Amino acid sequence: MIIYGTALLAVCHLLGIFIGDLLGQALGVKTNVGGVGIAMLLLIFARLYMQKKDMLPKLTELGVEYWGAMYIPVVVAMAAQQDMVSALRGGPVALLSAIAAVGTCAVAIAVINRMERPADDEPVSTPMLHDNPLLADAE
Incomplete structure (x- = not known):
């Protein structure tokens, strides 16, 4: 059953590479754009879907x-292979995309934090010993 998990990863990886190549062609770049990241997202979504439908055995x-x-x-290893110096020399696209990514993450975190429900600020009242009629005689 563990092999099915590996097979699911392989399918997600192939789809991610294919979609990354299509995205690169659409952007006019002759390289894969985000294929591994797309594959990881596909793996996460597939796992969540299969868990919800109760189609995922424990070993898988x-x-x-x-x-x-x-x-x-x-x-991390794939990112380390990229030549950032040549990317920065190629134009401001790399710098602008980095700034856009950081800005998008900051906005997403702010939105998520604002959507969170505030906790009740009322303190929990605990009864005092002198309020208990059974213990009133003991004082």
Whole structure:
């Protein structure tokens, strides 16, 4: 059953690479744009969908969780292979996209924080010993 988790990862990876290539072509770049990230999102959505529909056995879920955890080092290794100096020399697109990404994350975090319900600020009242009629005689 663990092999099914690996198969799900492989399908998500192939779809992510394909969509990343299509996105690169649409942007006029001759490279994959975000394929690994798209694959990770597909894996997360597939796992959540399968859990909701009760189609994910425990062993398969363990395989998906393992590969989901392994994806982070893979993404870091792939990002380390990119040549940032040539990207910055190529134009301001890299700098503008970095600023846009940081700004988008800041706005998303602010929106999520504002959507959170405030906790009740009322203190919980605890009865005092002298309010208890059974303990009033003990004083």
